[in-house]
Amino acid sequence: MRGNAQEHDLVAPGNLGAVLDLLAAEPGQWTPIAGGTELMVAFAAGKLNASKLVSLWGIPDLRFIAVTGDSIAVGAAATFLDLRRHSVIAAELPLLAKAASWIGSVANQSRATLGGNLVNGSPAADSSPALLAYDAEIEMISVRGARRIPYCEFHTGYKRNRLAPDELLYTIYLPRRFKRHTHYLRKVGTRRAMAIAKVALGATALVANGLIHEIRLGAASLAPFPARLMATEAALLGQAIAPETIRAARRALLAEVQPIDDIRSTAGYRRRVAANLLEEFLLELSAKAKRP
Amino acid sequence: MNTARNVNGREHRSGGQATIHFTVNGRNRAVTVPPMKRLLDVLREDLHLTGTKEGCGEGECGSCSVRMNGELVNSCLVPVLQAEGAKILTVEGLAVGKHLHPLQEAFLNQGGAQCGICTPGMLMAAEQLLAQNPHPTMAEIREALAGNLCRCTGFMRIFESVVAAAAAESATQAKAPHLEKTHHAR
Numbered sequence: 001m002r003g004n005a006q007e008h009d010l011v012a013p014g015n016l017g018a019v020l021d022l023l024a025a026e027p028g029q030w031t032p033i034a035g036g037t038e039l040m041v042a043f044a045a046g047k048l049n050a051s052k053l054v055s056l057w058g059i060p061d062l063r064f065i066a067v068t069g070d071s072i073a074v075g076a077a078a079t080f081l082d083l084r085r086h087s088v089i090a091a092e093l094p095l096l097a098k099a100a101s102w103i104g105s106v107a108n109q110s111r112a113t114l115g116g117n118l119v120n121g122s123p124a125a126d127s128s129p130a131l132l133a134y135d136a137e138i139e140m141i142s143v144r145g146a147r148r149i150p151y152c153e154f155h156t157g158y159k160r161n162r163l164a165p166d167e168l169l170y171t172i173y174l175p176r177r178f179k180r181h182t183h184y185l186r187k188v189g190t191r192r193a194m195a196i197a198k199v200a201l202g203a204t205a206l207v208a209n210g211l212i213h214e215i216r217l218g219a220a221s222l223a224p225f226p227a228r229l230m231a232t233e234a235a236l237l238g239q240a241i242a243p244e245t246i247r248a249a250r251r252a253l254l255a256e257v258q259p260i261d262d263i264r265s266t267a268g269y270r271r272r273v274a275a276n277l278l279e280e281f282l283l284e285l286s287a288k289a290k291r292p
Numbered sequence: 293m294n295t296a297r298n299v300n301g302r303e304h305r306s307g308g309q310a311t312i313h314f315t316v317n318g319r320n321r322a323v324t325v326p327p328m329k330r331l332l333d334v335l336r337e338d339l340h341l342t343g344t345k346e347g348c349g350e351g352e353c354g355s356c357s358v359r360m361n362g363e364l365v366n367s368c369l370v371p372v373l374q375a376e377g378a379k380i381l382t383v384e385g386l387a388v389g390k391h392l393h394p395l396q397e398a399f400l401n402q403g404g405a406q407c408g409i410c411t412p413g414m415l416m417a418a419e420q421l422l423a424q425n426p427h428p429t430m431a432e433i434r435e436a437l438a439g440n441l442c443r444c445t446g447f448m449r450i451f452e453s454v455v456a457a458a459a460a461e462s463a464t465q466a467k468a469p470h471l472e473k474t475h476h477a478r
């Protein structure tokens with residue numbers, strides 16, 4: 001069944017305060033729509049389960065990229081093209097720029113927003129591994145005020161998150177302290193352009209005196225929601241990168257991930273590929289640490 | 293009926309309809325339609341601009357691509373209320389009078405169009421690319437058109453058409469810089 005425009009109302013209050021007032025007046029009744037690249041697909045299929053929508057498109061308070069001394073603040077309605085075009089992001093957070101270039105075609109990236117990608121919360125969301133690897137924080141906002149949490153605590157289950165019914169995702173904060181880290185992001189899918197990830201791994205790490213001093217692993221499609229691989233990180237922290245460390249890390253990863261079987265791939269394939277991606281990253285890290 | 297105002301404070305509503313003002317191919321237009329109506333359907337049904345095609349209706353094929361405020365968008369995924377105040381360029385806006393756009397000439401000459409269903413979207417995606425990057429590499433052309441699917445040509449002739457158009461445009465620009473401007477100004 002096709003969607004019928006008559007069956008959905010859409011309003012565009014045009015500023016953040018007015019959107020928050022609307023959400024507060026009737027919590028849970030209004031569905032935000034930013035670039036619409038998730039919701040309009042549902043609409044086309046006649047599966048849009050929202051009778052009242054409020055537009056976040058064209059609200060300057062939600063679409064910005066602000067660079068300060070120690071962080072980059074990205075408004076939830078910044079598009080993936082905005083991210084790709086930003087010189088500081090390209091220079092310091094290359095994984096985010098790379099992930100942005102994967103979110104469908106140019107015509108999708110001009111509309112798809114970072115906030116929409118995170119709130120939609122697909123386990124395969126392309127921006128998530130990069131944000132997890134960069135230790136991002138997110139800020140949520142409502143008429144009651146704003147609150148900030150680590151991004152790795154935002155998702156709570158399959159397509160579930162910490163937003164209250166009257167809240168919007170407001171800002172994504174990316175710390176600017178990854179210049180000396182090794183950065184890694186690889187997505188395995190069917191085709192380079194326009195393909196949903198079967199598995200993706202994002203990582204940052206710092207080696208000091210031959211030992212892994214800092215490491216963050218962000219995974220897509222290896223759990224019901226995008227998640228850090230904390231147990232695998234723990235198996236690597238403080239270790240030298242030797243063959244036995246790599247084997248132990250592979251074991252930790254295989255014990256930790258809970259990939260799904262679905263139309264795109266099987267759980268078994270996803271587990272093997274994920275372990276291989278981790279190994280590839282560790283070999284890169286070790287090669288880089290050995291270079292003078 | 294809700295009376296929330298839109299970005300420009302111009303929104304008028306009655307009976308589930310909203311009046312939307314925008315510019316399409318340089319002309320001011322106003323339509324009174326349900327605010328969730330897809331920009332694609334407004335262009336085709338309300339403005340009778342049927343050059344913009346529907347393929348998949350879900351963002352995968354690019355046949356509905358138009359330019360909105362200087363960016364390429366899939367018009368099947370844009371609720372028309374979000375186009376309030378926007379500048380829209382469709383395939384009908386490429387030719388100037390009887391003079392085809394260099395991209396249209398190139399698609400004709402190089403066999404870049406066969407059945408023609410994907411062509412309007414291909415042209416808009418290519419126009420978007422050349423407006424931002426007049427001398428693209430083959431890799432850049434492939435990336436720019438990655439969201440546009442064609443069942444007929446096998447893509448190579450399309451890529452070659454874009455190469456030819458870029459060459460033709462830079463040749464015209466060398467002779468008369470002002471001419472090239474008019475194509476991308478809208």
Ligand SMILES: Cc1cc2nc3c(=O)[nH]c(=O)nc-3n(C[C@H](O)[C@H](O)[C@H](O)COP(=O)(O)OP(=O)(O)OC[C@H]3O[C@@H](n4cnc5c(N)ncnc54)[C@H](O)[C@@H]3O)c2cc1C
Pocket residue numbers: 031032033034035036037038039040041056076077102103104105108111112113114115116117118119120124125126127163167168169170194195196197350351352
């Ligand atoms: C052809 C195509 C290809 C795609 N390819 C990819 C891909 O490769 N990788 C990938 O990860 N995704 C992909 N996507 C999915 C989609 O483009 C992204 O998830 C996008 O980032 C969604 O953002 P949006 O603004 O368009 O979302 P919308 O559809 O506007 O919203 C999505 C969800 O987020 C909510 N929301 C949006 N903003 C906020 C906010 N600020 N606060 C609270 N809730 C909010 C909405 O209520 C809705 O539930 C693709 C989509 C299409 C159509």
Ligand code: FES
Pocket residue numbers: 345346347348349350351352353354355356357366367368369
């Ligand atoms: S019809 Fe819009 S992308 Fe296919």
Ligand code: FES
Pocket residue numbers: 404405406407408409410411441442443444445
């Ligand atoms: S010419 Fe037929 S789909 Fe491209």
